[in-house]
Amino acid sequence: MPPRLRATLPCLTAAALFALALSPAPAAAEPRATSDTPLALTPPMGWNNWAHYMCDIDEAKVVANADALVSTGLAAKGYDTVTVDDCWMTKSRDAQGSLVVNTAKFPHGMAWLGEYLHAKGLKFGIYQDAGSLTCEKYPGSGAPQGGGADHYAQDARQFASWKVDYVKMDGCNLWVPEGATKEEAYRDAYNDVAKALRESGRDMVLSASAPAYFQQGEWGGSDWHKVLGWVGETGHLWREGKDIKVYNPAAPATSRWSAVLGNYGYNRWLGRYAGPGNWNDPDFLIAGAPGLTAAESRSQVALWAMMASPFILSSDVSKLTPAGLTALGNTRMIQLDQDPMGRQGxxxxxxxxxxxxxxxxxxxxxxxxxxxxxxxxxxxxxxxxxxxxxxxxxxxxxxxxxxxxxxxxxxxxxxxxxxxxxxxxxxxACAQAVPTGQIVGDGARCADGANTTGVGAVVMAACTGAPDQRWTAGKDATLRLAGECLSAGEDRIVELADCSDRAAEQPGQSWSQRRDGTLVEEVSGMCLTAPAASAPAERLRLTECGDHRVDQAWALPV
Missing domain, CATH: 2.60.40.1180 (Golgi alpha-mannosidase II)
Structure with a gap:
């Protein structure tokens, strides 16, 4: 059957109901960075080596891909940040504690590479790790296991001296001090990273990987939601989950479509965290690279654009398919991704x-x-x-x-x-749109008014796109389905009931959503709570609001 849908709306109403010879040419003058410069007001764009080359990276490959960004016209369309991922350094720091570039791979060094990229009109990105070691066991910036001094400030100053513009900060091998939780340790570490970058003397965009180390399935666990709540205080964009499937040169035709859908899957419910200067990052664009068809490449570009996701390629740019290059270079799709309102779809x-x-x-x-x-x-x-x-x-x-x-x-x-x-x-020339669509909760299931357990019952069910899952958000803070209002009934059971003419004054019919995803009934101050997946016919109810409970997190129409 052809799909039918309900829409979204730009209005936020009552209680903010549903709350954007390698020799570089002479370098052009660079913009002067200031400590109060707003960064990443639109999703970052560019290239990173990891999903295509992994550790098989060197200066020649980085330069070749940078040159290809320029020659294909992608750089002029916004793909302007070239980031070197893990494995660029030696296995040990020097006597002063500084990171050491592997000159067998990067014979001219990182300061030279930054100069080369800037001369091309590109920006320079680099990889580090908030733990004691990177994921591939190179020196990280964090404290050693067991405790000791970290290198956050020293590494930030070193990156600033190389004129780095963008730092991807991974989260492998991060020490958890005795008495602290893993979530607390990550929060402290990434706050220290952000502070070090701010005090480095150069503005650098921070890509934080913290949430990815807490993901538990598409809907996530309590700690994952906690990290998503604070990571925007540290980074400008963040990885929430699994890496996109990497290219396998031994089996280049291996499909990577399931990885695209998987990363889209966990990212699509997190729009409440996105906005100018803060972006949900479902990982690299591999459109046009081996493992995706032309249609699948278009889908990834389209879905990432709808989610206001970073457009960061990870491929051999010179070997992108013509169809993939066309999709990636589609200026209308880039304009959509870069829309200045910054609302995620x-x-x-x-x-x-x-x-x-x-x-x-x-x-x-x-x-x-x-x-x-x-x-x-x-x-x-x-x-x-x-x-x-x-x-x-x-x-x-x-x-x-x-x-x-x-x-x-x-x-x-x-x-x-x-x-x-x-x-x-x-x-x-029409009236203002009304936010319409699914209310999605724990396990990516939908609030359903099918009356399976009695008149007015609201249960959780598999999402179908059917009318019994089609909710609208009113300016009066109501949530409506088929002309009835979501209401707090007896014994804290949530039901559909006749809407009051003065819904904001009607106990149990006024709702607001917090940034953590909780949906609060205004009179009682209690939270809408999904039943366990093992009890699909059990009705939704109100319970005391907990600390980032996954059964109290909801995704609503915008």
Whole structure:
């Protein structure tokens, strides 16, 4: 059946209901960095070697890929930060405690490499680790196991002397002091890293890997949610989970599509943390590289753009497929990713075949994407009234082709297997849109009003995109389904009931979402809580709000 969806909205209402010969040419003058310069106001873009070369990296490969970014035109389109990942240094620091460049791999050194990149109009990124050793057992910046002095400040000053612009700070081998939890140790370490970079004398974007060391499945555990809550205080972007599948030169045709879907899977629910200067990072773009078809490459670009994710390639840029290069260089898709509002798109409808996302944009437009998970070309059918634009017509631009048309009631089209269609909708003279779509909770299940256990019952069920999972968020802080309001009933059981004419004054019908994902009923101050996955027919209820409980975290339409 063609997919149907409900939409998103740019408004935040009552209680902020749903809260953006290698010789470099003469270097051009660089912008002067200041300690109060806002950084990463849009998602960073560029290249990193890891998912293609891993430790098989050297100066020649970095320079060749930097040159390819320029010659392909990708650098001019924003892919401007070239980052050297793990294995660039020797296994020991020098007598002064400084990191030592492996000159067999990088004969001209890192200061030279930074100068070369800057002369090309590019930025220079480098890898380190907040632990005692990097993931590949090179010297890390953190304290040794058992305790002792760290090297955060010394390494930050060394990077500043090389004119580094971007630091990827991994989280392997991080010492947990006695009496501290792992989560506390990571928080202290990454705060120290951020402080060292701020005091280094040079502005450097910080990519923090902390959340990835706490991920437990797509919905995550309590500590994962805790780390997501504070990592934005330290880094400008952060890795939340698994690495994207790396290229295997011994079996280059091995599919990497499942890794793209997996990383998209855990990232798609985290929009509440994203905004200018803070970005959820589901890892590298491998579009156009071995292991993805042309359609799958387009899907990754589209989904990453809808999620306001960093556009960081990890491939041999000179060998990108023509279709992959076209997708990566699509200026309309780049503009979508870099939209200055910085709101991450929301999943508003999903089932086994289709997933539909909507993203509000700075000029009032809406981006709509339809992912076809199946292997066959499918017709798609997206009624405007199910994306909150029921009183509207809209101009619809296909971001892949650039063609435009008017849509009066329903956005239609075809999407190939494993592909993702994306349209930019410009509403015409109509009332403000209403945030509409799924309420997703523990285990990526949906709040469902199917009345399976009695009139007005709300349970958790597999997400289907059906009308009994299609909620709207009202300006009066209500959550509505089929004309009824989510309400706190007797014995703390949550139910659907008639909406009060004065919903904000009606006990149990006024809701607000906190940044940690909890959905709070305003009168009682208690939190909406999902039943265990083993009890699918059990009704949702209110319980005391806990500390980053996974059964109290919710993803809502934007």
């Amino acid at each position: 929301s999943v508003v409808s999903s089932n086994a075949t289709f997933e539909i996302l909507v993203r509000p944009l700075a000029n009032g437009d809406r981006a709509v994407a339809v992912l076809n998970r199946s292997s066959a070309t499918r017709d798609i059918n997206v009624p405007l009234d199910e994306i909150g634009l029921g009183d509207c017509t809209a101009g619809a631009q296909d971001l892949w082709t650039g063609t435009s048309r008017e849509v009066t009631e329903t956005l239609t089209g075809k999407v190939a297997g494993h592909d993702t269609g994306v349209w930019r909708l410009s509403p015409r």
